[in-house]
Amino acid sequence: AQKVTQAQTEISVVEKEDVTLDCVYETRDTTYYLFWYKQPPSGELVFLIRRNSFDEQNEISGRYSWNFQKSTSSFNFTITASQVVDSAVYFCALILLTGANSKLTFGKGITLSVRP
Amino acid sequence: KAGVTQTPRYLIKTRGQQVTLSCSPISGHRSVSWYQQTPGQGLQFLFEYFSETQRNKGNFPGRFSGRQFSNSRSEMNVSTLELGDSALYLCASSHKRTSEYQETQYFGPGTRLLVL
Numbered sequence: 001a002q003k004v005t006q007a008q009t010e011i012s013v014v015e016k017e018d019v020t021l022d023c024v025y026e027t028r029d030t031t032y033y034l035f036w037y038k039q040p041p042s043g044e045l046v047f048l049i050r051r052n053s054f055d056e057q058n059e060i061s062g063r064y065s066w067n068f069q070k071s072t073s074s075f076n077f078t079i080t081a082s083q084v085v086d087s088a089v090y091f092c093a094l095i096l097l098t099g100a101n102s103k104l105t106f107g108k109g110i111t112l113s114v115r116p
Numbered sequence: 117k118a119g120v121t122q123t124p125r126y127l128i129k130t131r132g133q134q135v136t137l138s139c140s141p142i143s144g145h146r147s148v149s150w151y152q153q154t155p156g157q158g159l160q161f162l163f164e165y166f167s168e169t170q171r172n173k174g175n176f177p178g179r180f181s182g183r184q185f186s187n188s189r190s191e192m193n194v195s196t197l198e199l200g201d202s203a204l205y206l207c208a209s210s211h212k213r214t215s216e217y218q219e220t221q222y223f224g225p226g227t228r229l230l231v232l
Contacts, residue, residue: 043204045223095218102172102218103161
């Protein structure tokens with residue numbers, strides 16, 4: 001069975017601070033996808049990034065960056081120079097790449113509050 | 117391309133009633149998954165439909181059922197509603213080519229169900 005742990009439950013920062021959201025996962029499979037989703041107050045889960053278990057390259061997209069380390073089973077997300085619009089709940093998730101099980105396993109989510 | 121749409125957005129029902137929620141996937145997507153989100157349990161997988169067939173089912177009672185139509189639109193039905201069914205129900209679609217290979221799931225805005 002798969003498991004995703006987001007140990008931080010709530011983080012509060014002041015605008016322009018950098019913030020890192022942690023994600024640790026467990027799976028016995030070697031092929032899987034990892035995801036980060038953002039959930040603003042409206043409720044919709046917005047897809048941010050997908051990482052293949054074979055690809056440990058870090059990724060940067062504007063103010064967002066992701067650090068994937070298989071050795072520690074972690075997939076951390078950093079927001080640089082945070083903005084008020086970044087306030088949301090952020091979920092890390094895992095799905096096995098192949099097989100009949102299409103269930104996304106989510107962490108409990110991290111509530112990020114960015115104060116002006 | 118239009119995103120995933122869900123109707124209705126809000127619903128109030130009383131215990132014992134039944135409810136049907138609708139989801140229209142992104143054009144071309146053949147897979148539709150349903151998730152329940154509650155403060156206590158987080159995001160939990162309900163079931164997935166691919167090409168009009170249920171491929172996976174989460175750990176929910178038989179009161180929760182669904183179906184998918186030939187145009188990939190999906191409906192979810194909950195019979196004999198209980199107070200604990202109050203939740204945000206999220207639908208996600210993905211561009212899976214076959215049922216065995218996973219792709220990114222894109223979520224709709226959700227239906228907020230309140231059971232009184």
